[in-house]
Amino acid sequence: MHLLAHRGHHQTLPENTMEAFSSAMALGFEGIETDVRISRDQQLILFHNRVASNGCAVAELTRSELEVVTGFHVPTLEEALDAFPTALWNIEIKVAAAQASSIRVLKRYQHNRRLLITSFRHDIVLACAHELSTDCGMLIAHRPVSINSLAHAALPEPRLRTIVWDFEIVDVQQLEMANAIGFKNIVYGPHTASEHELCTHLGLHGLITDHPEFVELPHRGLHSLTKH
Secondary structure (H helix, E strand, C coil): CEEECCCCCCCCCCCCCCHHHHHHHHHHCCEEEEEEECCCCCCEEECCCCCCCCCCCCCCHHHHHHHHCCCCCCCCCHHHHHHCCCCCCEECCCCHHHHHHHHHHHHHHCCCCEEEEEEEHHHHHHHHHHHHCCEEEEEECCCCCHHHHHHHHHHCCEEEEEEEEEEHHCHHHHHHHHCCCCEEEEEECCCCCHHHHHHHCCCEEEECCCEHHCCCCCCHCCCCCCCC
């Protein structure tokens, strides 16, 4: 099971920063989940929230303006991919405005980085799966009535064979059905020790967590959860 740090290791560091990414890799995480938005000056920035702490939309701020608001360095997608070439990167594209630029950048890295491109906007990941030769996945925070509704749109794109589920709606039957028709399952959002323990028994291909204390990481002197 691949273990990814959600926005890096940010318990004592700002999330989605180079420091948080470095800390996650030092702990022994195999990979990092991060969020891509586009700033007013057309830079692909790694930033989760739609609105900055001063109440301004992130899309209406330049990267340097956002750094003044946050008080820390806001990395670009290219900067992070260059700095951590061995990481498994789960890159969530947050907005359609970042789609075209993200695809252009990812084309330069798709053959020498391990990448999983995801989005809650399934039209974005369909486009990425069509244009890139890298794995893509559909993020979902709802329990679909039928897994077939997700699979139908994805089947024409062989790279789109991953579903990233919110822990809140994890359903063992749905996970098994997704596996049966050729999809990998990744879960994000467990928060307690018991929730993380449950995830180790679900046959998942990956887990995205904010809590390194609840997973087994090799650099902490424990055994890696290496299945799949």
